[in-house]
Amino acid sequence: MDSKNINQNDKFHLRWTLKIKFITFITLLIVVIMIFNGMFIIIREKRLLMAKIENESTALVKSLAIPVTNVFLYKEVGLLHEEELLENYISQLMEEKYPILYAMILDNENRVLVHSDLKKFGSIYNDPISENALRSWQTITQKYHDKNWGDVLDASAPLAISSKRWGTLRIGFSLEPIQARIQRLYWEILGLTLGIVLLAFFIVNILSRKLTAPLSILITEMKKTSVEQERQPLAIHSSDEIGYLACAFEDMRERLINSHRELKQAQDQLIRAEKLASIGRLSSGVAHEINNPLNGMQNCIRMILEEPENREQTGRYLELIDEGLQKIESVVQKLLDYSRKDPIMYEKVDVNHSLKKMLELLEYKFSKQNINIELQLDDNLPLIRGDAHLLEQAFLNLMINAYDAMPEGGTLTIRTKQTTRKRRKFVTVVIQDTGEGIPESELTRIFDPFYTTKDVGEGTGLGLSVCQGIIENHQGEIFVKSKAGQGAVFTIFLPVKSK
Incomplete structure (x- = not known):
């Protein structure tokens, strides 16, 4: 029972552990x-x-627009006649540390009056x-993309006083420094993220070990749990849900062990009851096996008493009496061997020998009912590990059932x-009758x-159930094939290596 559960658990493979x-x-x-x-930081x-x-x-273009506007105003009122002053403003602006790409002064038709690039x-x-x-x-400021400069911010200010406008001052600023700064920030955040992830992985790994260690202990104990043996209490002393689970498992294991012990006792009682019932079924045959030698012994004693001086006859009759006593002893010993209540012991069992022993107990009943026995036993059959007395009881129950199924005689094939x-290697036992089916x-x-299916008083209804329990306790299986009027075939598979 326990080995089957363990095998079923072993079929479950952990793929994603806690x-x-x-x-x-x-x-x-x-x-x-x-x-x-990181996205929030980068966007911000x-x-x-x-x-x-x-x-x-905006501040730069505004501050430069004031002197440029004054130049246009002074030229209009005749206070200034030099044309190079605007070019000086532009050239000085281009020498500043600002990431300026261009600076230009346009008239009201967008014609270039002064440009940092003289070609324009x-x-x-x-x-x-x-x-x-x-x-x-x-x-105003406007952003656009240039194929040579990349992203550019264009700041422009009107060169005007009141409603009088002489043109527009435009300065182009490169946005590459901003993009470079954003790029550096991206890599810094990525590096920080990787560092935090590695640190978190290390910390979480340590915490998860402490968290799952009790579960690993619990799983190991579950796999090793057997209802047939006591185990030490779990070494889990946490006060959380895992500790509660461990306590619940301990209670469940104790209940299982107690239930198994009670079930085992009930099963032993059923086996004992069925064995006693089988002994009762054997009583008529056993009585015949004992009465025949006793009658012969009585005749021998009578003849000895009639001629006590005949030493030759007395010696011959004493030998016959001794043979009869040995036969009676053999029959009684076989019956005692079958009926005794020994502790269950698993040892090497010769299945052929056990089958022959049970046939000897039923030999008289089969012959009296005209049932022929056909034995087809494999001489090279390997030994199995089991309890010989339990297996013999299972075999005997099946033979008695075959006897009951053939009241008019028939053939029992083993x-x-x-x-x-x-x-896996198995020893296979087939018990086949030609009875009612x-x-x-x-x-x-x-x-x-x-x-x-028998009449009241002729059976306990436990025979086949006990047989199945005995075979399964030996990690074996029992099957039946039958049809009404065509006999029955019971097939038993007993593993060569078990228990």
């Missing part, structure tokens, strides 16, 4: 949190840097950035051989306790 699930969950949780946190930092450069670019002088800009700057009477099933509707119930 430890792996715990570590994976915590690690993924940290990664997700760090990803969202990018917005802050953009706001900073927009403010700085006189050019007319018709692009949307220039159009928006021309239309606006406020200082075969043994070695077979292989499910990659069993209806197919009854086949599923014949191994039920107290189920019998």
